[in-house]
Amino acid sequence: MRYTLCLFAVLAFIWLSNSGHYSALLLTFGFISIVLVILIARRMKVVDGESLPLELWATLPGYYLWLLRKIIASNLEVAACVWGGLFSRRAAISPCSERIPTYLQTDLGRVLYANSITLTPGTVAVDIDQDSVLVHALTRSGLDELKQGEMEKRVAALTQTRDQSATTAGQK
DSSP states (O other): OHHHHHHHHHHHHHHHHHHOOOOHHHHHHHHHHHHHHHHHHHHTTOOSTTTSOGGGTTTHHHHHHHHHHHHHHHHHHHHHHHHHHHHHOSOOOOOEEEEEEOOOOSHHHHHHHHHHHHHSTTEEEEEEOSSEEEEEESSHHHHHHHHHTHHHHHHHHHHSOHHHHHHHHHHO
């Protein structure tokens, strides 16, 4: 029931923030639309902890701020590589691909990790399996930074329980 109420709140927020019109007729249409979407989602059995991970809501904004800083820094690095190669006539970009091992246990963790890699300019997650992510990067330093594991540790802290994280980190 709590997932249904949270889904209602999220859909209502999206409706109200995108609508811009708050007449009784439009609010009624919005309410009816939200109820229909919730009924369909419940009938499809997709309203659960996997589709709406409530436990992430408290820590997700901090991760998003860290990721935003990472995206900005990577944008600057990519721009420097492109412009540096243009003016100095040397190869500033050296594309490479490699499988980066991961100890993330949950599907949510692996997907969030791969999406974070792809959102960061200069790197793209090409393939995910149970214990690694195939990453294509513009430079070797982009892959080396991922191998250091800071992003993986932050995703693990976000998605896994402390006991799981400590156990898997000790095994690594």
